[in-house]
Amino acid sequence: MTNVNILKPNKENLNLFLVIGTLFFFLGIIDFCLNNFYEKNITGFLPGFISFFTPLIFGMIGLHLIRIEYSGIKFLDNLNKNINTNNFNAALSVSIIILIIFGVAPLLNWFILDANFVGETKEACTGGGACWVYIKVWFNRFIYGMYPNAEQWRVNATFIIVLGFMGLGYFFPVKLKKYLTFYYVVFLPIISFLLIYYLISGGEFGLEWVETGAWGGLSLTFIVSFFSLIFCFPIGMMLALGRRSELSVIKYSSLSFIEFWRGVPLITVLFMSAVMFPMFLPDGTYVDKLIRVIVAITLFEAAYTAEVIRGGLQALPRGQYDAAKSLGMGYWKLHLLVILPQALKLVIPGIANTFLALVKDTPLIFVVGLLELVGMLNLAKTNPKWLGFSMEGYVFAGIIFWIICYSMSKYSQKLELKFKTDR
Amino acid sequence: MKFKKILPQFLTLLFIVLVFGFFTMNAQINMDNRGIEFGFGFLSQEASFDIQFSLIDYDGSRSYARAYLVGLLNTLLVSFIGIILCTILGVIIGVARLSPNYLINKTASFYVEFFRNVPLLLQIFFWYFAALRALPMPEDAPLIFGSSYMTIKGLYTVAPVWNNFDVFFIALIIALIVIFFFNKFAKRKQEEEGKQYPKFLISLGIFIVIPALTFIVGGVDLSWSFPELKQLAKTSFTYEGGLGIPPELIALTLALTLYTATFIAENVRAGIQGVGKGQKEAAASIGLTPSQVLKLIIMPQALRIIIPPTTNQYLNLTKNSSLAAAIAYPDLVLVFAGTAMMQTGRAIEIVAITMATYLTISLTISAFMNWYNKRIAIQEK
Numbered sequence: 114m115t116n117v118n119i120l121k122p123n124k125e126n127l128n129l130f131l132v133i134g135t136l137f138f139f140l141g142i143i144d145f146c147l148n149n150f151y152e153k154n155i156t157g158f159l160p161g162f163i164s165f166f167t168p169l170i171f172g173m174i175g176l177h178l179i180r181i182e183y184s185g186i187k188f189l190d191n192l193n194k195n196i197n198t199n200n201f202n203a204a205l206s207v208s209i210i211i212l213i214i215f216g217v218a219p220l221l222n223w224f225i226l227d228a229n230f231v232g233e234t235k236e237a238c239t240g241g242g243a244c245w246v247y248i249k250v251w252f253n254r255f256i257y258g259m260y261p262n263a264e265q266w267r268v269n270a271t272f273i274i275v276l277g278f279m280g281l282g283y284f285f286p287v288k289l290k291k292y293l294t295f296y297y298v299v300f301l302p303i304i305s306f307l308l309i310y311y312l313i314s315g316g317e318f319g320l321e322w323v324e325t326g327a328w329g330g331l332s333l334t335f336i337v338s339f340f341s342l343i344f345c346f347p348i349g350m351m352l353a354l355g356r357r358s359e360l361s362v363i364k365y366s367s368l369s370f371i372e373f374w375r376g377v378p379l380i381t382v383l384f385m386s387a388v389m390f391p392m393f394l395p396d397g398t399y400v401d402k403l404i405r406v407i408v409a410i411t412l413f414e415a416a417y418t419a420e421v422i423r424g425g426l427q428a429l430p431r432g433q434y435d436a437a438k439s440l441g442m443g444y445w446k447l448h449l450l451v452i453l454p455q456a457l458k459l460v461i462p463g464i465a466n467t468f469l470a471l472v473k474d475t476p477l478i479f480v481v482g483l484l485e486l487v488g489m490l491n492l493a494k495t496n497p498k499w500l501g502f503s504m505e506g507y508v509f510a511g512i513i514f515w516i517i518c519y520s521m522s523k524y525s526q527k528l529e530l531k532f533k534t535d536r
Numbered sequence: 537m538k539f540k541k542i543l544p545q546f547l548t549l550l551f552i553v554l555v556f557g558f559f560t561m562n563a564q565i566n567m568d569n570r571g572i573e574f575g576f577g578f579l580s581q582e583a584s585f586d587i588q589f590s591l592i593d594y595d596g597s598r599s600y601a602r603a604y605l606v607g608l609l610n611t612l613l614v615s616f617i618g619i620i621l622c623t624i625l626g627v628i629i630g631v632a633r634l635s636p637n638y639l640i641n642k643t644a645s646f647y648v649e650f651f652r653n654v655p656l657l658l659q660i661f662f663w664y665f666a667a668l669r670a671l672p673m674p675e676d677a678p679l680i681f682g683s684s685y686m687t688i689k690g691l692y693t694v695a696p697v698w699n700n701f702d703v704f705f706i707a708l709i710i711a712l713i714v715i716f717f718f719n720k721f722a723k724r725k726q727e728e729e730g731k732q733y734p735k736f737l738i739s740l741g742i743f744i745v746i747p748a749l750t751f752i753v754g755g756v757d758l759s760w761s762f763p764e765l766k767q768l769a770k771t772s773f774t775y776e777g778g779l780g781i782p783p784e785l786i787a788l789t790l791a792l793t794l795y796t797a798t799f800i801a802e803n804v805r806a807g808i809q810g811v812g813k814g815q816k817e818a819a820a821s822i823g824l825t826p827s828q829v830l831k832l833i834i835m836p837q838a839l840r841i842i843i844p845p846t847t848n849q850y851l852n853l854t855k856n857s858s859l860a861a862a863i864a865y866p867d868l869v870l871v872f873a874g875t876a877m878m879q880t881g882r883a884i885e886i887v888a889i890t891m892a893t894y895l896t897i898s899l900t901i902s903a904f905m906n907w908y909n910k911r912i913a914i915q916e917k
Contacts, residue, residue, distance in 0.1 A: 195638035202637050209639045362545035366552060376898035377891045378855035384873050385891070388883040392566050393559040473655040479862070487658050494665070504666040511654045511662065518653035 258329015349418025626800025
C-alpha cells in the first residue's frame with residue numbers, strides 16, 4: 114500500500130497537482146475579476162460572507178497544491194521560494210495580487226484607455242477617463258508660467274546654456290581638476306545669475322523686460338532649486354565647521370543659527386521673508402520677491418545641510434585630525450585637504466536627502482505669490498473654461514516631481530557607490 | 537596665539553551685533569513712519585473673525601489670544617493623529633520591506649519610492665481638491681459600517697456622549713499610575729528573586745478594570761450619538777449629531793500620514809537590519825523562544841537605532857502640518873499668521889510669536905530626545 118498524501122505533491126504526481134493548483138488559482142482570479150468588473154458573482158450560491166472570500170480561498174488552495182520543496186522546474190521553484198513559502202505567505206501573496214488587479218485596472222482605464230488625447234477644447238473630453246487635452250493646452254503655462262509666449266525661447270536658451278556649463282565640468286582635463294570645486298561653487302552661479310538676469314529677466318540688449326512676477330511654472334521650480342542648492346551647500350559647510358569650532362562665540366552663534374532654522378516650518382520663514390523682512394530694510398529699498406525667497410530657502414536648507422555635514426565630521430576618527438596636525442597643517446589646510454573630502458564622502462546620502470527635500474519644498478513659494486508648477490495648477494483649475502480637471506493637473510505634476518526626485522535619489526546612490534572607499 | 541583666537545570671535549560678534557542693530561533700527565524707523573507701536577497688547581483685543589473648526593469654545597467676540605490657542609490646538613490635533621497613524625503604517629511598511637515574500641517586499645518599496653518622491657504640498661492638494669471632491673453629496677452618501685457617512689463635506693461618524701467624563705478620566709490616570717508602580721515592583725521582584733509575572737497581561741487588566749469600575753460605582757455613563765440627515769434648504773443637506781470631521785482635516789491627515797510613513801518605514805527597516813545576525817543566533821542558542829528573542833534581544837537594539845531619526849520625523853510632521861494653511865484648515869499659521877495678521881497688521885509680533893511657538897515645540901522635543909539618547913546609549917568601557 115503506498116502512502117498517498119492527497120494534499121502534498123511529490124515529484125511523481127507533480128503534473129497533476131500543477132494543473133489542479135493552477136486551475137484553482139486562476140479560478141480565484143477570474144472569480145474576483147467577474148465580481149468586480151462585470152458584477153457577476155459566480156459563487157453567489159454560497160453564503161455572502163464565504164462568497165466574498167472565495168477568490169482568496171481558491172487562490173490559497175491553488176498555491177497550496179503547487180507548493181513543493183524541489184521540483185526541478187526553474188519557474189515553479191522560484192515561485193515557491195519567493196511568494197509561496199507557507200500558507201500565511203500564500204494568503205498575503207494572493208491578497209496583494211488581487212489588490213494590484215483591483216488598483217491597476219481602473220487606473221489603466223483612467224490613464225490611457227478611457228482618456229482623451231486629441232482636441233483643443235474642453236468639449237473634446239468625452240470619455241470617462243483623464244482629459245490630457247487639458248495638460249496639452251496648458252502645457253506652456255505649466256512650464257513657463259505667465260512668461261510671454263513669444264519670449265519663451267529665452268528661458269529655453271538659458272537652461273540649455275547653464276546645462277552646457279554644468280556638463281563642461283565633466284570634460285575638465287585632469288590638470289584642471291583641482292579647480293572643479295571653484296568652478297561649480299563660484300564660477301557657475303555667477304554665470305547662471307548673469308544669464309538669468311540678462312536673458313530671462315531682460316531689459317537690456319533689446320530684449321523685452323519680464324518682471325519676476327510673470328515667471329513661473331516648472332522653470333521657476335528649477336531656478337529656485339538651482340540657486341538654493343548651490344548656495345546652501347557652502348553656507349551649510351561653514352555652519353557645520355562653526356558648530357564644531359573651539360571658539361565659543363563662533364560655536365554658539367552657529368549653534369543657535371542652526372537650531373533656529375531647524376525649529377521653524379519653511380512656510381513661516383517664507384511668511385517672514387514676505388511680510389516681516391521689508392520692515393527690517395531701510396525705507397524705500399525693495400528687494401525682489403524671488404531673491405527674498407531664494408535667500409529664505411537657502412538659509413533654511415543650509416541649517417539642515419550643516420547638521421548632515423556635522424554628522425560626517427563626527428564620524429571621522431580622531432587619528433585623522435592628529436595625523437594632519439602632526440604634519441604641521443593649520444586649521445584651513447587640515448579641513449580642506451584632509452577632513453572635508455572624507456567627511457563629505459560619508460554624507461552623500463544625507464546631502465542628497467536634503468537636496469531632495471529642498472526640491473520638494475519649492476511649491477511652498479506660493480505663500481509669497483510666486484507660482485511655480487503646483488501654483489500654476491491651482492491657477493489653471495480655477496479657470497472657468499477648464500473647471501473640473503484638477504485631478505489631471507495634480508497627477509501630471511506628481512509624475513514630473515517624481516521623475517525629478519527619483520532620478521536624483523538614484524544618482525546619489527550611484528555617487529555613493531563611486532566614492533565608497535573601504536577603510 | 538591669543539590674538540588669533542580672539543580676533544575671529546570678535547569679528548563674528550561685531551557682525552551679529554551690526555546686522556541686528558541695522559534691522560532693529562530700520563524696523564523702528566519703519567514702524568514710526570507707519571504709526572505702529574511695537575507691543576503685544578493686541579492679543580487681548582477682540583478678534584472678530586470666525587474659525588471654522590475649533591476644539592474649544594470660540595467665536596468672534598473672543599480675544600486674539602484665544603484665537604491663537606484655537607490655532608495651536610488644531611495644529612497639535614492634526615500632528616497627534618498624524619503621528620499615531622504614520623507610526624502604525626510606517627512600522628507595517630518597514631517590516632513588509634524586509635519580508636522574504638517578493639510581492640510584499642516590492643509593493644512596500646514601490647509605496648515608499650512613490651510617496652516620498654512627490655512633494656507633500658502636492659499630495660495635500662491632490663487629496664483635498666481632487667480625491668475628496670469626488671465624494672458624494674451628503675444626501676447621496678452611502679452608510680458605512682452602519683454608522684458613518686463619507687461625504688464631500690467631510691466624514692460624519694458616531695460620537696460618544698459621556699456623563700461624568702472627569703471621573704472616568706481620573707480613573708484612567710490612576711490606572712496608569714498603578715501600572716507604573718506595578719511594573720517597578722515586578723522588575724524588582726525579578727531582579728531579587730527571579731520571579732516573573734505576566735507583566736503585559738496584568739497591566740492590560742488594570743488598564744481595563746479600573747476605568748470599567750467607574751461605570752458601576754462612579755456614575756459614568758456612555759451613549760452614542762449618530763449623525764442624521766437634515767435638510768437645510770431645498771437642495772442643501774447636512775448631518776446633525778454625531779461627530780463631523782471636516783475634509784480639510786482628513787486631507788491633511790491622509791497626506792501627512794502617507795508621506796511621513798515612508799520615512800518611518802525606512803527607519804524601521806534600517807533599525808531591524810542594523811541588529812547583527814549573530815545577536816539573533818546567539819539568543820536562540822541560549823534557548824530563548826522566538827518571541828523572547830524579539831522582545832529582549834532584537835527590539836531593544838533596533839529601537840536604539842530607530843527612535844532618534846523617527847522623533848525627527850515626528851518633528852517634521854508637526855512642522856509640515858503648517859501646510860494646512862494652503863487648504864484652509866485653521867491651524868496656527870492660517871489663523872494667526874494669516875487672518876489675525878491681516879486684521880492687525882502686526883507682522884513682526886505675529887510672525888515672531890508663530891515662529892517662537894514652533895521653536896518651543898521643536899526644542900522641547902529635541903531636549904527630551906537628547907536626554908533619552910544619553911539614557912539608552914550603550915555604555916562603552
